[in-house]
Amino acid sequence: MRAPIGFRISNRRKALKLSQAALARLVGISPSYLNLIENNKRDIGGSLLQRVAQHLDIDINQLAGLLEQKLLQDLEEAFADPTVQALPFQPDERRDLVAQYPASAAALSRLHRAYGAAVTSADAYADRLRSDPLLSQMLHQILSSITAVRSSAEILQDVPDLDDAERQRFLAAIGRETLALSDVARNLIGQFDTASQTRRGVSPAREIDDLIIERENYFPTLEDAAAVLRDEIEAAGPFNVVTLTALLGTRFGVSVVFGGAAANVGSDFPGQYRFDTESRVLWFQGAATLATRQFQLARLYGELAAGDVLAEGLQSAALSSPVARRLAARALGTYLAGAMVFPYSRFLSDAEAVRYDIDRLRQIYHASFEQIAHRLVTLRRPGEQGIPFGFLRSDPAGRLTKHFPLPGLLLPNSGHACPLWAIYGAFRTPDTMVCQIVRFADGSRYLFLAQTVQRRTAAFRETVVPTSIMLACNVLHADRTIYSAGLDLQDQSADVPVGPSCRLCTRRECPSRQEEVMAPGGAAAEIRSPLVPAGFALGDLD
Missing domain, CATH: 1.10.287 (Helix Hairpins)
Structure with a gap:
């Protein structure tokens, strides 16, 4: 669902005592088109949104309402709950609630989360008592x-x-x-x-999502620390596995071992790397790629050299459980490593130069597809922003295992997404990029990019499970990428109609639907019904 950007533009314009005609003339559009935007009947983005923000003297992020877009997504999920889905909600009720009564909307969102947590806890106790x-x-x-x-x-x-x-x-x-x-x-x-x-394992993940959205997936203190650490490393030699290995040894007494059995866990340890804090040995599986070795060496160096910076980041985050703090510590450590391997300004410049060609960036930085995708979603520095991407990862069973949210795009927190998304289609064409323009029921359009990845096998009998990685951006930014070549971005007839997931999707006519509609507004469509109606009688054939 689209955020009420138009209402915010209208309120700000009126506060400045500007007429619609005056603002339309300043930003170079017609008054009638501005009227449609202010009534939230037309999308606005890109350079036009920047011009409007400039002439209204308001920060573009405040105008776009990124946090309110997340609130809209939460209400979308809350209103689709089976407990309340039968109520006669109006089509624009959620959007108007966020626009006019944001505190009430936030209260509803928090109550729904608390309700979900209570139900989960009750189910846990019931399972214990039963089985x-x-x-x-x-x-x-x-x-x-x-x-x-x-x-x-x-x-x-x-x-x-x-x-x-x-x-x-x-x-x-x-x-x-x-x-x-x-x-x-x-x-x-x-x-x-x-x-x-x-x-309650889902709750810590939601807390991490909230932290990422609150910071817009950009952590300036970690970027600054990464720049300092990168300079230290390059002062000792080229930024590569050899230099990182030598510095870990001389500065922190860490030994790096490639191949053989993992330290203190036996030969059957399934991971590709492990750090033993007692012996101070960082072990890599022999089949680990150069990209994996370089990234994890940088991650360990960063966690040892900038532990105080990471600790401050955790302390400032509002996390309610040890599990959430552990997940956040891992996320911040990975972010720091990504900022070291891919220096912000240099990486953004290279990405723009090659039009966000992920394969070209992999060659430049000796990195994996997933590492490049991770870094692309963090290019949110004010005044030096890249394309805003969302990130999603799935296993072959369709279960979502990792995601970085994109405000405005409803990415499921867990479970399964829409089966029509490119993230699932990528499994049919391994190692090949799948490009897809999708359109949601609210009219919003996105470019989806997906590709499968898998690690190397360490033995003949080892079964490696591939994963699919997907990046998503608003179609307004698609022409800045190499992947728009050959796509008619203006032809909406070629868009793939999708939803966030079957449970939250309002497309009643979708032939791929696996669950009945539970979204508010109208009666639920029955997709699992008998061919013969319940009231059928033999005499009805006359």
């Missing part, structure tokens, strides 16, 4: 201990002629059973706590 054999065993232990304590207590109460030795024996039995009962109860509580934390 966990360990829980059943613990409950039997508790019942046995209670029975033993009760029996001993009844004997002490009902048998008055017990001698002191027998009385002490029953008291000791009660003491042992009480201690055992206490231990089992602690274990039981621990099992519930562990289950609840495990089942």
Whole structure:
């Protein structure tokens, strides 16, 4: 769903006491077209949005309402919840709510998240009660201990002629059973706590999403630290595996081992790299590519040399759980490594020069497809921005394993996306870029770029699971990329009609739909119904 940029333009224009005709003349469009924009009936972006922001003397990010676009996405998901989807919502109700009552919209979003967390927690406890054999065993232990304590207590109460030795024996039995009962109860509580934390695994991921959107996926302190570290490394030699290996050894006492068994984990360790903090050995699988080695060496160097900067970044982030902090620490460490391997200004200049040709950038920086894609989504420096990209990764089963959100584009947080997206089509043509222009139900259009990647096998019998990486940008920026060649960006008849996922999609006529429509507005379309209606009678054939 489009953010209410037009309403914001109208409010700002009126605050400056500018007429529609005056603003239209300043930005070089007709008053009627500006009227359509202000009523949110036409999209605005690119150079036109920049001119409007300039003449209204307002920051372009504030005008575009990037955070409000995220709020719109949250409301889209909340209003599609089965609990409320049958209510007669108006088509523009969510957009108007965000535009006119943003605090109320944020309250609804937070309540929906809290509701989702509560349901997840309740499901976790219900699963434990229904099916966990360990829980059943613990409950039997508790019942046995209670029975033993009760029996001993009844004997002490009902048998008055017990001698002191027998009385002490029953008291000791009660003491042992009480201690055992206490231990089992602690274990039981621990099992519930562990289950609840495990089942809330989606919440930390949502917290990381919020952090990335809040910072617009750009962390200036990490960029500055990366520039300093890059200079240190290049002062010792060319930025490559050899120089990084030597500096890790001389400065931090780290030994780098290629091939053989991973340190302290045996020969069956499935990962491509591992750092053992006790022995200070960084191990790489022999099949690890040059791109993997260079990136992980830079990542370890950055985490050791700029640990205080990473710690400050974590401290300033609002994270509610150890899992969220761990995920954020990994994300910030990876960001720092990317900024070291791909210096911001130089990388942006190269990307613009080759029109964002990912294969050309891979050759220039000795990097992998995924590493280049990661760096492209971080080019958000104010005044020196690249194309705003979103990022998505999927395994062959269609499960989404990583994503960097793009405000305005509803990327599912987990589960599966729309089956028509290029990220799934890429599996049919391995190692080949798939380019796709898509159009959502609200009229927004995007360029999707997807390609499969896989790591090298380490042994004949090793099965390597490929993944698909997708970049997405608004079609307004598509002509700046090499991938627009041969595409008629103005011909919307060639667009692929898509949605975010079947559950959130409002396209009732889609032949690829796998779930019934749950979006607000109208009755749900039944896609799983019998050929013969329920009220069919034999006489109806007349």
